[in-house]
Amino acid sequence: MNSIRKINMKKLILPLIMLGMPGLLNAATAATELEGGFKIGPAIILITILCVFVMVGVIFRAKDTTDFYAAGRSISRTGSGMAIASNWMSAASFLGMAALMYGSGYHGLAYVVGWTGGYVLLLILMAGQIRKYGKYTAADFIGDRYYSQSLRATGAIIAILISISYCVGQFAGIGLMFQWILGLDFTWSVIIGGAVVLTYTLISGMLGVTKNMQIQYIIIIVSFLIPLFILTFKFDYFWVLPQIGYGSVVSDITNGIPAASELMNSMGHEFAITASPEYSMPWDIATGKTFFQWMAIAFSLMIGTAGLPHVIQRFYVVPKASDARWSVVWGLFFICILYWSAPVYSAFGKILSASPEVGKLSKDAIVVYTAQLGNVHPLIVGLLAAGGVSAAFSTVSGLLVAGASAFSHDLYVKVINPEASPSKQLRMARLGTVLMAIIVTMIAMLKLALISQLVAVAFSLAGCTIFPLFLLGIWWSGSNRQGAIAGLIAGGFISLLSISYFVCDKMGISLPFSEFMTYYLGAWYFAWIGAPLAILVNILVSKITPETPIEIRKFLIEKVHS
Amino acid sequence: MNNENNYHISFFKPTTDRAKYNRNMVIWLIGIWTVAIFGFHILLRVIEKPTPEPQLIAFNEVWENVKSNNASNDEIKTFANSALHVAGKVFINTEHRAALDNGISWATMQLADSSQKVALTSAIANFETATENAQAITDANYIQAKKELGALSIAVLGLNPDEVLAKILSLELRSSGIEKITDENISIIETCMPHYTIHNRSVLTDTKFLGFPFHYFYSAVFLLILFIGLCWLYCYRVDKYNEKIGIAD
Structure with a gap:
């Protein structure tokens, strides 16, 4: 059956690629502009990739609710690892990571460390146990473990909020890349991109999404790596392993490169830069970032990683707990390939855009600009941009499924209508997906903040709310409903406080102690205090309130820790 | 159990x-x-340890004299080099760069002899006009004006045409800044030089x-x-x- 599917897929995909090739070749030079204009070569690559996504979604479409939520629990360790990586490698990783280092040097590495180090926590504290618990969604776990329908509903709402916050960043990335490739208005770019990702998520559910994610991972990583080999080769660095070869680029930025060589960027500027140690030195004053912020961001992102519903949900799609564990190892390895590579773009980007004549470039698109300034072939730049869209798509699809699951499974079926038939459940899941996509599109069109900023808010929110509930729920049977509610209130309060200050600051409204609050409770890292506080409050309240019911404790011992 | x-x-x-x-x-x-x-x-x-770059040390040695208008040509040259080094940095803030540009423009003009001054003033004005009119940096007038200004200014500052500072000098010169360094910009330069040139090493x-x-x-x-x-x-x-x-x- 699988081989027939593969053959059918080839039959569908190959003609599309063949149709696109002449256009690609003829239009190669149209992609050389840094800004503006419709770039036909990259556009054809992007459209081809999107067609592949939709077809894969159709071929592997969900047949029932088990397929929709958990892909029939039939995905292999490596496959699930690739799906984890693809799901994880969003526009924030693909575009935003290099943007952060381009904009703030060593400070950006706090995000690299935070977004990878969290997987260690996720694995050793949660992955296997979550799979053994055997629930579909994060809210399912919270509702069952803390024997509370209201906590289930709250968990579902938080999961939806996190998914929306995360999705908005991705839609912004999609908008940016569509704008670059198609020369469209940002608003239309977001609407078109959102419509496509919604279409195949609706058709396929998670089974199709998981298959898509494996394909997306390949596209993302190949499109990301090819320009790196070209850049390091062209500019005479160790190109066999650019992830190591760029060490000399970082040192060259630190010490300066004289304008003596014949190497040029695409605008005719020498490959040269004045000595700029601020790029590589830790928490340099010139970047405006501090030691505290580095530590707080790294910690918050790590805690947030272990609390993100759409990441946690991936463990439900593997057959066994050991598969869940190994899928994290594979997932982290696949993620690290991209994370080792992202700083290369920022380092080359810094030198290639060092001349004031290049002007101010959009940081979120620096990956693409670097390839362009480095004279990489326009079609490869097009593939890179399509990879950026693919990264955003892969994450959005997972987030929409997680959000839809929270809406239909945790809110509708478990709280509103427990008698709902499987077909009704599937309809509600699809309705949830549509609603989420519409809300996200509307917020994304407001252009509230940078991609990585919006995404980092989701991490801190997850770290303050979901992470403490999972951590204590799995590892301490003493944590009870009252403790969970109190902890959630504490974590939620810190989150609300930080986000309120952030929003007011954006709107120009001055609140008391604004400077203090925005520094110590920054919207990207408020979990550094929110998560420990939520855990502490949960423990204290649990200690002074009635014990967790025996059935829950039995379940934890006999099923989760057996 | x-x-x-x-x-x-x-x-x-x-x-x-x-x-x-x-x-x-x-x-x-x-x-x-x-x-x-x-x-x-x-x-x-x-x-x-907060470690200053050599440019900051050189700047600190000459700054008081530059500020009080008592600097020798060598001191002005040192100041211009330090300021240009910082203006070309990767994380420069727009306001700080504008202040440094004022300092660089003033210093270049101070070092020029009378004939060079006339030529420089005209070249800077030409380049500003060409920049305003250019659609892209490939515009022939823009390239020509930049080349002329570059040749004049690097000779005045005694820069090697192949070094990075020489490549960016013409882009930092402003006709509005050639007469004097404003008090506001003096204050900004004083603040921003250590800001960009002290690193935690x-x-x-x-x-x-x-x-x-x-x-x-x-x-x-x-x-x-x-x-x-x-x-x-x-x-x-x-x-x-x-x-x-x-x-x-």
Whole structure:
């Protein structure tokens, strides 16, 4: 059956690629502009990739609710690892990571460390146990473990909020890349991109999404790596392993490169830069970032990683707990390939855009600009941009499924209508997906903040709310409903406080102690205090309130820790 | 196990050998993880020293004289070089760059003789007009005006045409800044020079490893390898232990 599917897929995909090739070749030079204009070569690559996504979604479409939520629990360790990586490698990783280092040097590495180090926590504290618990969604776990329908509903709402916050960043990335490739208005770019990702998520559910994610991972990583080999080769660095070869680029930025060589960027500027140690030195004053912020961001992102519903949900799609564990190892390895590579773009980007004549470039698109300034072939730049869209798509699809699951499974079926038939459940899941996509599109069109900023808010929110509930729920049977509610209130309060200050600051409204609050409770890292506080409050309240019911404790011992 | 009190799970008080094994392994792994990330960065913070770039030292030596208009030509040249070095930096703020441009323009004009002054004033004005009218930096008038200004100005400052500072000099000259450095810009220059030229350095940042500054390699490459290693080790040991005691998932 699988081989027939593969053959059918080839039959569908190959003609599309063949149709696109002449256009690609003829239009190669149209992609050389840094800004503006419709770039036909990259556009054809992007459209081809999107067609592949939709077809894969159709071929592997969900047949029932088990397929929709958990892909029939039939995905292999490596496959699930690739799906984890693809799901994880969003526009924030693909575009935003290099943007952060381009904009703030060593400070950006706090995000690299935070977004990878969290997987260690996720694995050793949660992955296997979550799979053994055997629930579909994060809210399912919270509702069952803390024997509370209201906590289930709250968990579902938080999961939806996190998914929306995360999705908005991705839609912004999609908008940016569509704008670059198609020369469209940002608003239309977001609407078109959102419509496509919604279409195949609706058709396929998670089974199709998981298959898509494996394909997306390949596209993302190949499109990301090819320009790196070209850049390091062209500019005479160790190109066999650019992830190591760029060490000399970082040192060259630190010490300066004289304008003596014949190497040029695409605008005719020498490959040269004045000595700029601020790029590589830790928490340099010139970047405006501090030691505290580095530590707080790294910690918050790590805690947030272990609390993100759409990441946690991936463990439900593997057959066994050991598969869940190994899928994290594979997932982290696949993620690290991209994370080792992202700083290369920022380092080359810094030198290639060092001349004031290049002007101010959009940081979120620096990956693409670097390839362009480095004279990489326009079609490869097009593939890179399509990879950026693919990264955003892969994450959005997972987030929409997680959000839809929270809406239909945790809110509708478990709280509103427990008698709902499987077909009704599937309809509600699809309705949830549509609603989420519409809300996200509307917020994304407001252009509230940078991609990585919006995404980092989701991490801190997850770290303050979901992470403490999972951590204590799995590892301490003493944590009870009252403790969970109190902890959630504490974590939620810190989150609300930080986000309120952030929003007011954006709107120009001055609140008391604004400077203090925005520094110590920054919207990207408020979990550094929110998560420990939520855990502490949960423990204290649990200690002074009635014990967790025996059935829950039995379940934890006999099923989760057996 | 029939007693209700036996149904308790606590990470720190494991009741079975397997749970004890898991707890010890988790504590070890989290310990390594914590020290590797936070321990290293605390160490980096503790041993670092604010270290000025040579340009700041040179700037500090001449600044008082430049500010009070008593500087010799060599001192003005030193000031211009330092300011130009900072203006070409990768994280320069727009307001700071404008102030530095004022300083560089003034210094260049101070160093020029009377014939050079006339030519420079005209070249700067031409270049500003060409910049305003140019659609792209490939515009022929723009390129010509930049070339003329560049040739004049680098001769005045005595720069080598091949060095980076010479390449950016013409882009930093402003006709509005040639007469004097405004009081506001004097204050900005004083603040921004140390801002861009003092860095937190230590043996960990100055040691090279595989071409990287060591601390950069550690965070950007090594920590990620360590994370994968810790995850692999955990999975491997859990599987081995489960196999040993005959537990299957």
